[in-house]
Amino acid sequence: MKMVTAIIKPFKLDEVREALSNIGVQGITVTEVKGFGRQKGHTELYRGAEYVVDFLPKVKLEAAIKADLLDLVLEAIEKSAGTGKIGDGKIFVHELEQVIRIRTGESGPEAL
Amino acid sequence: MKKPFLICVLLAALCGLSATASAEDAVAVAETVAAAAPVPDKGDTTWMMLSTLLVILMIVPGLSLFYGGLVRAKNMLSVLSQVFAIFALVSVLWVIYGYTLAFGDGGSMNWMIGDLSKLFLAGVTPDSTAATFTDGVVIPELTFVAFQLTFAAITTALIVGGFAERIKFGALLVFSALWFTFSYLPIAHMVWATGGFLFEKGALDFAGGTVVHINAGIAALVGAIVIGKRIGYGKEPMAPHNLPMTMIGASLLWVGWFGFNAGSNLEATGGAALALLNTIVATGAAALAWMFAEWKLHGKPSMLGIASGAVAGLVAVTPAAGLVGPMGAIILGALAGVVCLWAVSGLKKSMGYDDSLDVFGIHAVGGIIGAIGTGIFVSPTLGGVGVAGYSMGGQVVTQAVGVLVTVAWSGVVSFVLFKLIDVTIGLRVSEEAEREGLDTATHGERAYNL
Numbered sequence: 174m175k176m177v178t179a180i181i182k183p184f185k186l187d188e189v190r191e192a193l194s195n196i197g198v199q200g201i202t203v204t205e206v207k208g209f210g211r212q213k214g215h216t217e218l219y220r221g222a223e224y225v226v227d228f229l230p231k232v233k234l235e236a237a238i239k240a241d242l243l244d245l246v247l248e249a250i251e252k253s254a255g256t257g258k259i260g261d262g263k264i265f266v267h268e269l270e271q272v273i274r275i276r277t278g279e280s281g282p283e284a285l
Numbered sequence: 286m287k288k289p290f291l292i293c294v295l296l297a298a299l300c301g302l303s304a305t306a307s308a309e310d311a312v313a314v315a316e317t318v319a320a321a322a323p324v325p326d327k328g329d330t331t332w333m334m335l336s337t338l339l340v341i342l343m344i345v346p347g348l349s350l351f352y353g354g355l356v357r358a359k360n361m362l363s364v365l366s367q368v369f370a371i372f373a374l375v376s377v378l379w380v381i382y383g384y385t386l387a388f389g390d391g392g393s394m395n396w397m398i399g400d401l402s403k404l405f406l407a408g409v410t411p412d413s414t415a416a417t418f419t420d421g422v423v424i425p426e427l428t429f430v431a432f433q434l435t436f437a438a439i440t441t442a443l444i445v446g447g448f449a450e451r452i453k454f455g456a457l458l459v460f461s462a463l464w465f466t467f468s469y470l471p472i473a474h475m476v477w478a479t480g481g482f483l484f485e486k487g488a489l490d491f492a493g494g495t496v497v498h499i500n501a502g503i504a505a506l507v508g509a510i511v512i513g514k515r516i517g518y519g520k521e522p523m524a525p526h527n528l529p530m531t532m533i534g535a536s537l538l539w540v541g542w543f544g545f546n547a548g549s550n551l552e553a554t555g556g557a558a559l560a561l562l563n564t565i566v567a568t569g570a571a572a573l574a575w576m577f578a579e580w581k582l583h584g585k586p587s588m589l590g591i592a593s594g595a596v597a598g599l600v601a602v603t604p605a606a607g608l609v610g611p612m613g614a615i616i617l618g619a620l621a622g623v624v625c626l627w628a629v630s631g632l633k634k635s636m637g638y639d640d641s642l643d644v645f646g647i648h649a650v651g652g653i654i655g656a657i658g659t660g661i662f663v664s665p666t667l668g669g670v671g672v673a674g675y676s677m678g679g680q681v682v683t684q685a686v687g688v689l690v691t692v693a694w695s696g697v698v699s700f701v702l703f704k705l706i707d708v709t710i711g712l713r714v715s716e717e718a719e720r721e722g723l724d725t726a727t728h729g730e731r732a733y734n735l
């Protein structure tokens with residue numbers, strides 16, 4: 174099992190969710206986050222007072238998946254979240270040791 | 286056939302009688318006319334009560350939201366509470382001793398302050414009247430008391446913008462009561478009351494450029510300097526937390542300002558209409574001027590810039606409202622829009638003070654432009670209404686004296702009061718409270734429980 178974490182542009186979330194459901198991903202968790210990467214922040218001016226905003230709003234999505242689905246998932250996120258411009262985000266893949274469905278007590282791949 | 290005849294005789298007799306009677310009446314009326322007190326016109330009375338409500342609209346929702354949107358979310362309620370509480374406080378103080386000190390006859394001290402003859406509104410009844418700018422035209426005195434109450438309240442409330450986000454609530458209330466007593470009342474008396482120093486000098490201040498805006502703007506600047514900068518000022522971001530609130534507040538200020546400026550005419554006449562129109566066009570010109578200047582200088586036209594420009598224009602046209610022509614008002618507004626933008630950015634940065642919400646940069650600077658500009662644009666050759674014995678140079682000098690007296694008076698009184706309060710009960714909240722935010726630290730509540 175794998176845990177896929179992707180940081181994407183907020184307005185791409187719907188497309189990514191759709192692409193993931195189409196290939197059989199059962200669920201994702203989404204968080205609104207802020208951060209910085211290579212994309213520069215911007216400045217805001219209030220009556221001449223300048224504030225540099227370094228941390229840009231992004232969406233972090235997490236999906237726990239079966240290992241054999243990984244390539245499809247990566248491809249789906251890359252395609253649906255990409256704009257070709259700086260700031261499209263990153264995908265992180267982790268090993269996932271255990272999954273338990275709280276309601277039934279099922280564990281392992283059946284719990285996904 | 287007899288009946289009509291009889292009626293004719295009776296009518297003739299009556300006519301004769303009444304003719305004699307009316308001749309006698311006419312003599313009697315002529316004798317009493319000179320002594321009869323003028324009766325308030327219902328139209329004027331209605332207009333002044335409506336204007337009073339409009340100025341309250343400027344303060345409680347208008348100024349509160351304009352200021353509230355500009356602070357950080359953790360201090361939203363503190364600013365709303367401050368403005369609301371000051372309005373309540375000054376309302377009560379005004380009817381107890383404010384009105385009589387501002388508009389009474391102070392005898393030998395009358396150049397500076399009134400007397401206490403109307404303490405607790407003694408003698409002010411629904412039948413007593415206050416004079417207007419036209420001989421023989423009066424309004425109910427209670428209306429005048431209420432209208433002027435709102436001016437005292439908004440002036441005192443304006444000051445909180447200078448040291449928002451760091452003042453102790455109790456200290457602010459003490460300051461407000463004392464400043465109202467020792468700065469607002471004397472300046473209002475000197476400018477607006479018969480016998481007042483600046484009034485007799487011929488200084489023109491239609492709706493309160495000196496009394497309200499310069500007075501409050503200087504107090505705010507002195508407060509900002511005495512209290513000191515906010516923790517993290519210039520290092521941490523202190524962006525406004527809700528500009529739509531600020532926009533709503535600025536809009537309420539604009540609408541309410543028609544009561545402030547056109548109401549200051551005290552009568553529902555063409556003079557009020559002139560003040561009303563000027564209050565639209567000066568504001569429009571100032572909003573545009575600030576917007577274009579900001580666009581050119583900083584690259585983008587901002588909503589906050591448009592709203593701030595509008596307020597700067599409203600301030601600048603306040604002393605001029607019923608005295609200059611609409612074209613003069615446009616020039617005054619445009620000038621205020623550009624100069625106030627410089628005051629809140631360039632000037633403020635180079636001087637290094639932390640006037641949180643730019644009360645000095647907009648109200649004092651805009652007020653000075655308006656006060657001096659009134660001396661110029663009141664000129665009939667420039668479309669103004671003119672004043673008796675007018676000369677531009679002389680009037681501008683008189684206006685400048687009005688500005689200097691107000692700046693000096695408010696500056697000294699404010700400085701003494703702030704220092705006095707600082708050494709006795711302390712002006713500033715603890716560092717911990719300031720970082721936490723005044724909403725929870727001072728008021729025990731949070732603006733947004735999302």
